[in-house]
Amino acid sequence: MKTDELIESLVADEAAAPVRPGAALALSVLAGALIAAVLFFVAIRPRPDIADAAHHIRFLFKFVATASLATTALCLILPLAQPGATLHRAVLAVAPVLLGLACIAELLAVPSAEWGTRLVGTNARFCLTLIPLLSLGPLACFLWLMRWCAPTAPGFAGLAAGLAASGIGATFYAAHCTDDSPLFVTVWYSLATALVATAGFYLGRRYLRW
Amino acid sequence: MTHSEPEEQWAAWMRLALDGDGDAYRRVLAAITPYVRAQTRNRFKRLGIDRLGRDGVDPEDVVQEILLAVHLKRHTWDMERPIGPWLAAITRHKVIDTLRRRGYRSDVPIEDVANVLPVEAAEDGLDGRDLDRMLERLNDRQRDIVQSISMRGNSVRETAERLNMSDGAVRVALHRALKSLALLFRSDPA
Structure with missing residues (x-):
């Protein structure tokens, strides 16, 4: 078939995309957060002393860290999904830098004898299973969005989707988790995030080709 | 950053096309094709692959694959931004992908799409x-x-x-x- 002939078929196909990528992103964030919220409030639930915990800076900082991971990774989703868009990968450093600073503050504020217990915490296993579990819905939504678009770096696109998803998952989980030390968050939340991001990377390489 | 004249014309047509103007769509597809063809051939040449390729890779097949991708992914072009980098990224992605499938590694960058001498098809068009x-x-x-x-x-x-x-x-x-x-x-x- 000649190239000019192919163009005639393309022109005749008026099946235009009903939504723009920006709207699709908003929709996938909403859908992903909703799935995570339902799972959280039905099966996991906030910790019983949450009203009291909300007065403590360590508890509040967990949300700063997880929400900044979600926000910065979400900023990369569209640029990664649109060919030729400018990419500011450096924003991903925000959450790690915040965690690093919080760890330094914690090490200064707490006697060294307590460092170990704070780092190990009481429910690391829940952290490593529930964060990935809460991230599944958002991850599926972001991968779906990416697949509808055109990521030229499928692996990295999947990884960013994984980071954004675990940012959302961890934000919910933080309200359940009773380990509030930045030391705990830095080790275990990050490990859980790495699991989700790795899954996103491989799923991206496999399913985001176009 | 300044953008070349053809790019601005393509962007104007593409905006109309995304709004449902079929004639503008035909025009933009016809206008970008010679540039996409030139870019594709340049890259083939730099890798030492002949026009019809000893491996049977015809650059025109890649051009057609790129046009299909441009069509099916046209919603990923941000109307606020220049169209050249978008098109160049799709072209690069598809050329690299095609060559990789055939066992080549290719890291030669593709410059701005509009920055090359366009290759028009002969009068009866090019076959894939x-x-x-x-x-x-x-x-x-x-x-x-x-x-x-x-x-x-x-x-x-x-x-x-x-x-x-x-x-x-x-x-x-x-x-x-x-x-x-x-x-x-x-x-x-x-």
């Missing part, structure tokens, strides 16, 4: 061979519709009347056929 092979793998109805509109120059309406289908059904079948062709390109090993 892969597409004909892939058309064979569509179902009869889809193949008939694509051939009717592409090669015999019929409209959707005329095709629908001949096949005793509604216009809408022809459009749906056409859209599915184009998506299948894009998938076949991608999964084609040789």
